[in-house]
Amino acid sequence: MTVLDMDVSDAKRMARxxxxxxxxxxxxxxxxxxxxxxxxxxxxxTSFKTMDEIQGGNMLALxxxxxxxxxxxxxxxxxxxxxxxxxxxxxxxxxKMVVPAVAVSTVLGALNGYVLTKWRFRGHTLVFGLMLFAxxxxxxxxxxxxxxxxxxxxxxxxxxxxxxxxxxGLGDPTANLAFVHVVYGLGFTTLFFRNYxxxxxxxxxxxxxxxxxxxxxIFWRIMVPNSLPIxxxxxxxxxxxxxxDYLFASAYAGTGDAMPMTVALNNVVNTSTGVVEYNVNMxxxxxAALPTLIIYVVAGRYFVRGLMAGAVKG
Numbered sequence: 001m002t003v004l005d006m007d008v009s010d011a012k013r014m015a016r017x018x019x020x021x022x023x024x025x026x027x028x029x030x031x032x033x034x035x036x037x038x039x040x041x042x043x044x045x046t047s048f049k050t051m052d053e054i055q056g057g058n059m060l061a062l063x064x065x066x067x068x069x070x071x072x073x074x075x076x077x078x079x080x081x082x083x084x085x086x087x088x089x090x091x092x093x094x095x096k097m098v099v100p101a102v103a104v105s106t107v108l109g110a111l112n113g114y115v116l117t118k119w120r121f122r123g124h125t126l127v128f129g130l131m132l133f134a135x136x137x138x139x140x141x142x143x144x145x146x147x148x149x150x151x152x153x154x155x156x157x158x159x160x161x162x163x164x165x166x167x168x169g170l171g172d173p174t175a176n177l178a179f180v181h182v183v184y185g186l187g188f189t190t191l192f193f194r195n196y197x198x199x200x201x202x203x204x205x206x207x208x209x210x211x212x213x214x215x216x217x218i219f220w221r222i223m224v225p226n227s228l229p230i231x232x233x234x235x236x237x238x239x240x241x242x243x244x245d246y247l248f249a250s251a252y253a254g255t256g257d258a259m260p261m262t263v264a265l266n267n268v269v270n271t272s273t274g275v276v277e278y279n280v281n282m283x284x285x286x287x288a289a290l291p292t293l294i295i296y297v298v299a300g301r302y303f304v305r306g307l308m309a310g311a312v313k314g
């Protein structure tokens with residue numbers, strides 16, 4: 001056998017090995033994907049079935065007569081505690097809480113990262129270290145201190161209402177919950193933006209200063225327009241954490257009409273009166289999951305890009 005024949009044989013063997021490796025890898029990925037998506041599939045198909053079909057059929061089977069009745073009932077008629085007005089009101093409670101919390105924490109995190117990298121001051125490393133330490137504080141350890149702070153804010157709101165006729169939102173459960181998530185998420189958003197801005201050219205900032213640009217002009221006209229990937233990462237991270245939060249939601253807004261979606265969903269699933277309507281429960285869970293799913297679908301392509309940009313710099 002010539003050297004050329006040996007090279008051709010080795011090349012064919014390596015090609016076969018690459019094909020086998022690719023089949024094994026994609027096969028395992030396919031199996032893991034099926035296992036991972038199985039609960040979502042069960043939830044989705046169950047939400048389109050009738051109770052008779054659920055009780056007498058296979059949970060993995062497709063619905064024989066798909067219906068949206070469970071979705072309609074979950075949205076406007078499901079019992080949440082003692083009321084049976086559906087989860088629609090609580091869904092909008094979460095929207096009203098999540099949107100400002102995400103927006104404020106993102107803007108403040110961007111400002112903090114901007115200051116800590118481009119307008120350094122004496123002790124900036126210590127400040128960043130303390131904010132980084134805040135990322136590792138467990139939820140449970142801040143429940144009582146935060147309750148005390150919210151109590152003081154509520155009392156101040158009552159004073160404002162008695163004096164000016166309005167509390168300016170102070171003491172409102174939705175506003176309180178948004179404030180809690182802004183405070184708790186600020187360490188993470190600062191970390192994201194600080195690491196991202198650490199790689200931003202200092203020469204560009206100095207050039208803008210020489211042209212007469214001030215602190216906020218540089219921030220809004222130079223930093224923010226070049227921060228889309230890390231903004232998307234921060235929005236996705238904060239939105240997911242805040243929307244799916246149950247501990248803070250149940251502790252600070254877990255009763256009455258102001259409760260957010262997660263607490264309402266728990267009350268729907270745990271309602272003990274009558275027959276357990278699995279299709280309604282699954283439809284309510286799917287409605288609760290839709291906003292985060294939409295966020296990932298719309299902005300997911302920026303997520304890994306921005307996360308890596310903020311993870312390997314600084």
